[in-house]
Amino acid sequence: DQQVKQNSPSLSVQEGRISILNCDYTNSMFDYFLWYKKYPAEGPTFLISISSIKDKNEDGRFTVFLNKSAKHLSLHIVPSQPGDSAVYFCAASEGPNNLFFGTGTRLTVIP
Amino acid sequence: SAVISQKPSRDICQRGTSLTIQCQVDSQVTMMFWYRQQPGQSLTLIATANQGSEATYESGFVIDKFPISRPNLTFSTLTVSNMSPEDSSIYLCSGQGPPEAFFGQGTRLTVV
Numbered sequence: 001d002q003q004v005k006q007n008s009p010s011l012s013v014q015e016g017r018i019s020i021l022n023c024d025y026t027n028s029m030f031d032y033f034l035w036y037k038k039y040p041a042e043g044p045t046f047l048i049s050i051s052s053i054k055d056k057n058e059d060g061r062f063t064v065f066l067n068k069s070a071k072h073l074s075l076h077i078v079p080s081q082p083g084d085s086a087v088y089f090c091a092a093s094e095g096p097n098n099l100f101f102g103t104g105t106r107l108t109v110i111p
Numbered sequence: 112s113a114v115i116s117q118k119p120s121r122d123i124c125q126r127g128t129s130l131t132i133q134c135q136v137d138s139q140v141t142m143m144f145w146y147r148q149q150p151g152q153s154l155t156l157i158a159t160a161n162q163g164s165e166a167t168y169e170s171g172f173v174i175d176k177f178p179i180s181r182p183n184l185t186f187s188t189l190t191v192s193n194m195s196p197e198d199s200s201i202y203l204c205s206g207q208g209p210p211e212a213f214f215g216q217g218t219r220l221t222v223v
Contacts (some may be wrong), residue, residue: 002153034211034212036214041120041216041217041219042216042217043115043117043203043204043205043214043215043216043217044154044203044214045213045214046211046212046213049211089153089154091212098142098144098156098159098207099207099212101153101154102153103152103153104153
């Protein structure tokens with residue numbers, strides 16, 4: 001059973017606009033959430049994270065929002081750039097345990 | 112952040128043979144994991160590599176098929192044994208802080 005879900009396999013956004021990637025989870029014990037970015041032929045790279053005691057974390061153009069009651073998190077990228085085109089994975093963990101990953105969303109930023 | 116070196120980056124293997132993938136972390140991490148990413152699917156955890164003892168395997172993965180070693184805190188190997196075309200996948204090594212996980216560049220395995 002997939003505990004972390006990304007229901008949109010792909011997203012296309014115009015350069016300069018906002019990209020919003022969504023992620024839902026089912027395990028209410030998850031307390032740490034992360035976003036990873038993956039280019040073809042490379043391993044995922046850590047992007048941004050948020051703990052369950054927060055509802056927002058911002059790092060430059062990237063902001064992650066957490067809605068615990070809805071078991072939903074989202075990644076906002078603004079403004080989107082062509083170099084942001086990649087597959088984005090959300091992940092969640094309970095304490096220091098292994099991460100559970102979503103299936104990924106392929107973001108294409110159109111110049 | 113940790114830097115993780117994984118090799119080989121890709122290989123094409125004959126069915127029935129075995130391939131060993133190596134993973135080196137540049138700093139000590141508390142946990143090391145091996146993942147598989149099959150086409151169109153998410154990252155699936157194969158096992159947790161335990162230092163000096165047998166790895167902990169997830170459901171659907173067994174030691175005979177995927178033997179793992181971790182002789183010290185910064186090095187681990189995964190062997191894909193008796194390969195079949197269904198084993199064609201990307202295999203990823205991961206080191207976890209906690210809390211973030213850092214990944215190697217992956218090994219793209221094609222079994223023919």
